[in-house]
Amino acid sequence: MQAKVDFIPPMPPRQSGPMGLIPVARVMRRNPVESLAHVNFELTRISGPFLGVTIHTLSGPEEIRAVMLDDVEAWRKSPVTQRILRSALGDAILTAHGDSWKRQRKAMTPAFLKSRILALSGAMDRAGQGLVETFSNATGPLDVSGPLNVATLSVIEAALFPDPGPDFDRAAVRAAIDVVIGSIGEVRFSDLFPLPEWVARPMGPKAFAAMTTLRRAVEVQIARRRELGLEEDMTSLLMADTSMTDRDVRDNLLSLVVAGHETTAITLAWALYLLSKYPSVQARLAEEARAAIASEADPAARLTCLPYTRQVVEETLRLYPPAPMLSRRAIRPSRIAERETGKGDLAIAAFYALHRHHRYWDNPDGFDPDRFAPDRRPADPWVFRPFGGGPRACIGNAFALNEAILVLARVVSELEVRDAGDVPEPVMTITLRPRDGLRLEFAKRD
Numbered sequence: 120m121q122a123k124v125d126f127i128p129p130m131p132p133r134q135s136g137p138m139g140l141i142p143v144a145r146v147m148r149r150n151p152v153e154s155l156a157h158v159n160f161e162l163t164r165i166s167g168p169f170l171g172v173t174i175h176t177l178s179g180p181e182e183i184r185a186v187m188l189d190d191v192e193a194w195r196k197s198p199v200t201q202r203i204l205r206s207a208l209g210d211a212i213l214t215a216h217g218d219s220w221k222r223q224r225k226a227m228t229p230a231f232l233k234s235r236i237l238a239l240s241g242a243m244d245r246a247g248q249g250l251v252e253t254f255s256n257a258t259g260p261l262d263v264s265g266p267l268n269v270a271t272l273s274v275i276e277a278a279l280f281p282d283p284g285p286d287f288d289r290a291a292v293r294a295a296i297d298v299v300i301g302s303i304g305e306v307r308f309s310d311l312f313p314l315p316e317w318v319a320r321p322m323g324p325k326a327f328a329a330m331t332t333l334r335r336a337v338e339v340q341i342a343r344r345r346e347l348g349l350e351e352d353m354t355s356l357l358m359a360d361t362s363m364t365d366r367d368v369r370d371n372l373l374s375l376v377v378a379g380h381e382t383t384a385i386t387l388a389w390a391l392y393l394l395s396k397y398p399s400v401q402a403r404l405a406e407e408a409r410a411a412i413a414s415e416a417d418p419a420a421r422l423t424c425l426p427y428t429r430q431v432v433e434e435t436l437r438l439y440p441p442a443p444m445l446s447r448r449a450i451r452p453s454r455i456a457e458r459e460t461g462k463g464d465l466a467i468a469a470f471y472a473l474h475r476h477h478r479y480w481d482n483p484d485g486f487d488p489d490r491f492a493p494d495r496r497p498a499d500p501w502v503f504r505p506f507g508g509g510p511r512a513c514i515g516n517a518f519a520l521n522e523a524i525l526v527l528a529r530v531v532s533e534l535e536v537r538d539a540g541d542v543p544e545p546v547m548t549i550t551l552r553p554r555d556g557l558r559l560e561f562a563k564r565d
């Protein structure tokens with residue numbers, strides 16, 4: 120089925136050429152993806168100096184692979200990212216380097232085995248059912264961002280704390296998460312300066328109080344398991360690794376909450392928006408979802424009956440990658456696609472530009488889930504990297520895909536998603552989300 124070719128989903132403006140310091144500062148504050156220029160979508164690497172540092176903006180598969188896989192030891196997560204995340208999440212999986220990271224990644228791995236992720240399918244389907252209820256009770260256009268965040272948070276909660284006990288204040292924890300994620304997502308002017316990573320980026324008093332609430336809530340969960348015995352949940356699996364202190368467990372659980380819930384909620388928001396604009400794609404997905412739900416009561420088994428829904432999710436991640444750009448700093452000289460790079464250089468893996476690159480995609484800014492059909496999928500896996508790549512690739516990749524597929528199938532099988540006239544502006548605040556939320560309308564299918 121052909122997607123509509125005359126409609127191009129909203130995208131941030133692109134620069135026509137290099138910018139000076141003040142315009143860059145303004146764009147970085149407003150929306151960092153707008154710092155990308157047309158040339159980033161046509162060439163694969165643009166290098167130049169900025170505030171005394173050589174910056175390589177990479178938008179080709181070979182170039183991105185060079186820093187994320189081929190010489191991964193040379194390219195560390197950049198100080199800006201570290202400074203932003205460390206103040207909230209300590210030295211856990213998202214921010215640690217070297218042996219400390221290896222130890223924590225290893226401790227986390229059993230929790231992400233395929234069978235464990237599949238066991239969460241019921242919680243994912245229930246999150247979809249909760250959304251059907253919320254969306255069908257709305258009497259007009261509804262901002263889907265809040266309900267989607269609640270839905271994805273409920274899945275993370277089911278994974279980490281399926282039985283949190285009577286004292287778990289879900290509402291207070293959810294409110295605190297919103298405050299912390301909001302504070303992490305703000306790009307500040309001072310973030311532009313290449314300060315070393317140990318210069319902590321202070322949190323405001325509101326974010327600090329919220330972080331304290333979250334840490335206490337997680338500490339109570341850890342203590343509860345020590346007292347009552349370990350269960351079959353992610354928290355217990357992390358605690359079972361003897362190399363992990365209670366503090367490591369706490370900071371890694373909070374890292375999962377931060378890394379794993381807003382990203383999936385945003386993916387679902389963009390997918391619902393795109394479906395509202397492409398009725399024929401929506402009709403095909405609804406047909407597949409209804410047949411899958413009718414024939415397969417077990418949500419885990421249903422996943423194999425939803426190949427087109429998967430294609431829609433992948434195409435959404437191509438156009439609106441929740442992590443549109445990642446940066447790395449070289450701790451020693453290296454090479455990117457046959458060219459020498461120096462110690463201290465900054466590499467920006469611009470997935471947003473890679474995913475819309477003229478060399479690798481036909482009609483790159485158009486929405487066409489069939490480009491992920493089995494016979495048309497890109498042959499080179501490095502042209503599509505919504506989950507990053509190499510050893511530090513997203514550990515929650517399968518978790519996120521399964522969740523997005525099951526939730527989308529449930530919602531679209533029961534409700535028709537309709538355009539409510541919103542033109543969402545994609546803005547990067549670490550993640551790429553609609554700037555002022557996203558209003559959509561829903562109608563029950565017969």
Ligand code: HEM
Pocket residue numbers: 196212213214224374375378379380382383386440441442445505506507508510511512513514515516518519520
């Ligand atoms: C659509 C949803 C998601 C997207 C697009 C996404 C994307 C990414 C990306 C690009 C990275 C690499 C970061 C870097 O190299 O600097 C990453 C890392 C990570 N993600 Fe995800 N993610 C998603 C969902 C999840 C979920 C559901 C979880 C957990 C439940 C999760 C947990 C993590 C963790 C722990 C890391 C750090 C891995 C490491 O450094 O070893 N993510 N994610």
